[in-house]
Amino acid sequence: MARARYIIVLxxxxxxxxxxxxxxxxTLDIEGHSVTRLNFSFGILPSISTMLRRTSRSQxxxxxxxxxxxxxxxxxxASLLACWYGLDHMLGHVYLKFCPRNEIIIFARSYHDFLYQRAYINLPRIIPRLFIALGPKPDLLTTPLRDPNVIHVQKPELTDVEIKQQYTRISKRMHRYRYFSGVDATRGIKQTVLSLRALAKI
Known part of the structure; x- marks a missing residue:
């Protein structure tokens, strides 16, 4: 294997x-695999809020x-954030280079968020696409597919309309990447993980 495995769930x-x-x-840890869990970025560069010593606004x-x-x-x-974290994404090549070859890195959220999340609707898509092209390619980029209405009832952080729109953006903008595949998440967490493992071949 050329480098550590790299999986994104968004x-x-x-x-x-x-x-x-x-x-x-x-599951992989119990089986004896070496696993690293990350969220959104490789963390090579500090967050912009940390650099500016700003705290997040109340929400x-x-x-x-x-x-x-x-x-x-x-x-x-949006462009400033996309460029800054795009640099961090590009430096992911370095991060992966120094990881053990048997390491499995699992992201929940990633730089790909810039292509579909509500906060970045005004962002010119050429910016994240450029940094994604220059950054390391995941072995699998996947999204759990569930009924937007069910999601909204269980966790109403987004309206059902916004959930549908995000799924639409994900479908249209991620299918250009050969490593993308949706996964049916309606049959429970265990089956979802089994399906994901089959896609990732781990």
Missing amino acids: GPDGSGKTTVADQLAH KPEGTRNAGMVKPLSVSR
Whole structure:
């Protein structure tokens, strides 16, 4: 194997991406695999809020109604974030190079979020696509597919309309990448993880 394995689970709030990523990591760890769980970025560069010593603005607690219905960022601010974290994504090549070859790195959320999340609707897509092209390619990029109405009832951070729109954006914008595949997440977490493992061949 040329380098560590690299798997991304993404999707709308409430779709189960964190639960799936955590369960996959836990299952592989029990089996004796070396696993690293990350969220959103490789963490090579500091977050912009850390550099500017800013604390996040008060927001609705996670899980509350419409907590995820944020106002889309301006073009300039979204572009700044996309470029900064795009550099971190590119440096992922270095991160993977120094990981043990048998390591399995599992992300819940990733730089690919810039292509579909509500906050980045105003972002010119050429920016994240450029950094994705220059960054390391995951072995699998997947999203748990569930009924938007069921997601909204269980975790109403996004409206059912926004969940549907995010799934649509994911479908249209991720299918250009050969490593993308949706996974049926309607049959429970264990079956979802089994399906994901089959796709990733682990």
